[in-house]
Amino acid sequence: MGIFEIFKQSLYSPSFYRTLPRRPFSFSVKYFYTLAIAFSLALTIYFAAALLPGLSALMKTIIPEAIETFPAELTVTIENGEARSNAEEPYFIEFPKKLEMLGDRDSDRRLAVVDTKNEFTPERFREYNAYVWLGRTSLIFGDENGEIRIRELGDFPDIVLNRETLRVLGAKAEESYGWLVPLLMTAGVLIAFVLLLGYFSFNLVYLLIFAVLVMVIARFRKLELGYKDSYRIGIHATSPALILMVLSLVGVPILPFLFTAVSVAVVWANLQPEITSPLPA
Template sequence: MKKLKAAIYVFINSLTSPKYYQHIVETRFSFSLKYFAVLALIASLITFSSTVKPITRDLSEGIGALETTVLSAYPKDLIITLKSGELSINQPEPYIFVMPKDFAAEPEDAEPVAKTPSNFLVFDSNGTLNDLEKYDTLILVNKTNILVQSNNKVEVYPLKDYPDGELTAETLRSLATEIRPFLKAIPYIVLGFALLGTVLYYFGFRLAYLLIVSLLLMAFGALRGLKLSFSKYYQVGLHAITLPLIVEVLSDAFQYPINYPYWFLMLNVLVGVIGIFYIKNGAAKSNVDANTKP
């Protein structure tokens, strides 16, 4: 309970009391580092918790929709056979899969990109590179290769690199059933990486970023004639980051981005500069008191 009260006391004063910064430079560096560690941990958890529901919902819905689209789009009477590096189908060619509407549609706020092909996949045993444009398709499969349009170029995948097999609507459904448990795990795997990324952001990037803040505060302190070591300026930065960190967390949690360049750095430095003013004034007052003693 005492540690909790102490942590709350440090948090409130780092946030609201510039005079408290006079006390900060008198404490050990480890004290400020522990404070930042607790602050960063709480910020990480709040930021992460605000993304859990959207990530799991969007990924789960997206994976489910993709599975449904693939299974419903595959014709019941289509059999694809690959043997000795050569592909054949049991239907007249060219056999065309039209581009699904969900794939072709673009968000209203999306930036202009290359036109989406009207067809997703075309089987033509005698198809060539030129037929990609002729069929207006994303993928063209001929007897021996898979041709794919990608970033204004065509990538070729030889079928000889794939094992022999046969694909039907039934085998596709069986495959979907087998991999479904793994697909359901994808949102949680992504969440794990999201949590790791959030922690690294606060404990890695922000600690490195504070080196820049400390240099700026050190330059200002030198102009004010304040003689402190670099580690003390870094300590000031560790506490001065409290306000911008809270603003950033709330901005992320409520999905209200702050579109102002370097606002975090400027706010962090501003709080630190105010703290340095009080540190300097406190040091000057101490010198005056010492000189006026009888």
């Protein structure tokens, strides 16, 4: 019996549901994971086709865009764990509009400040309203939640930073694009597939509770079902509703509890006592 035929009978076939207790448990598990893998693969392809071209272009342009944000007139030297600059300090670097696509941020917040003259204080950092402060002996980071992290410049190698040296470093990084970008994209696709499969697999945990509901419906239908058989029936009865999970992942609004409502309707329609024809007189 093919997967499409099983899916069709799982949607509506009282005779099919009556045969489930006589089938091996692996029949239902294999059916569920065939569906889950198929849906996960389809969604992975969908998301990859929608997102990867843009991500590929972003990865190839992010370093050049970032380099061009470094002021042409600024040179920063880090030597023996101490920083100095050729600019009048504090020197502010505004957040470039081209990098605003990277995420939500405070629109008034600066990208960085170079101040090697004044000692760091949280109050002064808040006054500078920057994400990064390059001080004389430390590099200070602040996030949107107000948390502050400090790295000592002694942890960094000696370096002279200006736009030209950054371009040289960027060119070296771009040499790895030929293998790094495909590798990262392949890893992203595999991770997405595994996460989607795990998302659908969570349905098996949900069925631990739904099986009790199946037993209650069976009582109303004048049928006696054990917990194991109720769980198996749940696997098949909820499989049509997996389509709702797919639709929700691609942005289609789904009413709360619609998954359960559809599954209950399928159980109610398919749990019917076997009707025997009366013997002829």
